[in-house]
Amino acid sequence: MDGFLTLLYKEVLRFWKVSFQTVAAPVLTALLYLLIFSHVLEKHVKVYDTISYTAFLIPGLVMMSVLQNAFANSSSSLIQSKVTGNIIFMLLPPISYRQFFAAYVLAAVARGVVVGLGVLLVTLWFVDLPWRAPLWIVAFALLGSAILGALGMIAGIWAEKFDQLAVFQNFIIVPLTFLSGVFYSIHSLPIFWQQVSHFNPIFYMIDGFRYGFFGVSDVPPLLSLGIVGACFIVLTLFTLRLLKSGYKLRA
Amino acid sequence: MNPAIRIEQVTKRFGSVQALAGVDLEIAQGEFFGLLGPNGAGKTTLISALAGLVRADSGKLAVMGHDVVADYRAARRLLGVVPQELVFDPFFTVRESLEIQSGYFGVRGNRAWIDEILENLDLTAKADTNMRQLSGGMKRRVLVAQALVHRPPVIVLDEPTAGVDVELRQGLWQFVRRLNRAGHTIVLTTHYLEEAESLCGRIAMLKQGRVVALDTTANLLRRFSGHTLRLRLAPGLSLPEALKPHVAGEAEGELAFALESCDEVEGILHSLRGAGCRIDDIEIGKPDLEEVFVRVMNSRT
Ligand SMILES: Nc1ncnc2c1ncn2[C@@H]1O[C@H](COP(=O)(O)OP(=O)(O)OP(=O)(O)O)[C@@H](O)[C@H]1O
Numbered sequence A: 001m002d003g004f005l006t007l008l009y010k011e012v013l014r015f016w017k018v019s020f021q022t023v024a025a026p027v028l029t030a031l032l033y034l035l036i037f038s039h040v041l042e043k044h045v046k047v048y049d050t051i052s053y054t055a056f057l058i059p060g061l062v063m064m065s066v067l068q069n070a071f072a073n074s075s076s077s078l079i080q081s082k083v084t085g086n087i088i089f090m091l092l093p094p095i096s097y098r099q100f101f102a103a104y105v106l107a108a109v110a111r112g113v114v115v116g117l118g119v120l121l122v123t124l125w126f127v128d129l130p131w132r133a134p135l136w137i138v139a140f141a142l143l144g145s146a147i148l149g150a151l152g153m154i155a156g157i158w159a160e161k162f163d164q165l166a167v168f169q170n171f172i173i174v175p176l177t178f179l180s181g182v183f184y185s186i187h188s189l190p191i192f193w194q195q196v197s198h199f200n201p202i203f204y205m206i207d208g209f210r211y212g213f214f215g216v217s218d219v220p221p222l223l224s225l226g227i228v229g230a231c232f233i234v235l236t237l238f239t240l241r242l243l244k245s246g247y248k249l250r251a
Numbered sequence B: 001m002n003p004a005i006r007i008e009q010v011t012k013r014f015g016s017v018q019a020l021a022g023v024d025l026e027i028a029q030g031e032f033f034g035l036l037g038p039n040g041a042g043k044t045t046l047i048s049a050l051a052g053l054v055r056a057d058s059g060k061l062a063v064m065g066h067d068v069v070a071d072y073r074a075a076r077r078l079l080g081v082v083p084q085e086l087v088f089d090p091f092f093t094v095r096e097s098l099e100i101q102s103g104y105f106g107v108r109g110n111r112a113w114i115d116e117i118l119e120n121l122d123l124t125a126k127a128d129t130n131m132r133q134l135s136g137g138m139k140r141r142v143l144v145a146q147a148l149v150h151r152p153p154v155i156v157l158d159e160p161t162a163g164v165d166v167e168l169r170q171g172l173w174q175f176v177r178r179l180n181r182a183g184h185t186i187v188l189t190t191h192y193l194e195e196a197e198s199l200c201g202r203i204a205m206l207k208q209g210r211v212v213a214l215d216t217t218a219n220l221l222r223r224f225s226g227h228t229l230r231l232r233l234a235p236g237l238s239l240p241e242a243l244k245p246h247v248a249g250e251a252e253g254e255l256a257f258a259l260e261s262c263d264e265v266e267g268i269l270h271s272l273r274g275a276g277c278r279i280d281d282i283e284i285g286k287p288d289l290e291e292v293f294v295r296v297m298n299s300r301t
């Protein structure tokens, strides 16, 4: 248990020591999105009848930040340790592969949640959110960041160089988050793209998360929770398998 | 009593390279053991297999009786490894690195021991310095310190003195010797053969993934190296016929005689005197591990 706690502590300390880059910078990015998009679109876009575009946008931006930072945390930590070779400090001790997984994912969740709270804090100033169902907010934030944390582990284990990781990030993670309904309700899309969006797990994370604020959503929140939960289980099992086999970590 | 390390028929292949080709080795508790071999012989691979960093293709490895695969947690707790590569985590100071490493092994309240290690490795003044700001030799010392935080009974050092200055090297060996006297088993790889000769009680030589020599240091020296008598005759003189078969080598007018024992010097000098040969220069060479190493590496394929 101690080995696990130390690894978790080290992973949290790692991003906290450089929180200017790992927390402040993404908060600023989200704030810029909010300023630009709400300025341009506030008058033109109505999503659900009673909700202003800026209010609609904020939970999406918060969740997007949570997810992207959770992914960034585990993936960049692993690739850095691999490239510099200091991963052996974690491979030599008697830390089980389950503890290894849990520590990296929880640290990713911590980073996601801290950044998400930061974005929420600076954006609260713009509108009052109704906070209809806070438990849903917490559930989707935790599950979503855990999923992206696990994905980050997979990417970090698989990638051998930083540019391979960038490919994973730019061609998979970023498109999936941008096309998940952060900036729009998918009901505003043509039918075909609505259906495509239903294959994007991140869509359910954002939609469920937003439900927690407004009590309305594109799909029922319980369905979203089920899909997101299933994704989490599948990814967890897959990552644990990778770790157990020693894939790319133990030659 | 379980051996500190037991290695049975271990093989490992990387693509087309057979890094380990069936290694058998048993190291008793309390030994100071040397693992020698040229670059690429498989020393690091063997150590990595022991530490679980590399998975052997076949064979068994155990630390103090604990299999490194089936019972990996016990095996790793008992083993401390100083890696060959100079690695460090740039996010942390020296002390943070050691505390974190301690935590990974589940050791709490380790401050006194960490202070002692720092003191012995002459790192106390650098304890709160970021790893990035240390010189190469200092980073190497931190690696040694990290391997010791959990007081492992078996300590493996993969070229710990590469890039370390003379003074520190001596300090390091004093410290390691003291650990050995306190009961720790030490396994060492190094390319400084005089270090191995003076430190190790027993030595294995590895070549292309095989153990090609394994014996006590004293026996190896006796078997493969002896005393050598080198002398140079005064100009114009040649060696008496009777001595010619005893010459082991000649270079730039210097003759070398391989001796079974020092007593033979007497006989050679006697013959020379009898033949009226005057000697310009004379030297008796002691057996050394370097010669053993060269002979062993050249003797078999
Ligand atoms: N991860 C790896 N992938 C591919 N080949 C490897 C790997 N690790 C080692 N090898 C190969 O295995 C062989 C043994 O390497 P090893 O590092 O064990 O040698 P060594 O005895 O430690 O040498 P040195 O004295 O240079 O440290 C070499 O031919 C090396 O190229």
Ligand SMILES: [Mg+2]
Residues within 6 Å of the ligand: B043, B044, B045, B084, B158
């Ligand atoms: Mg080596």
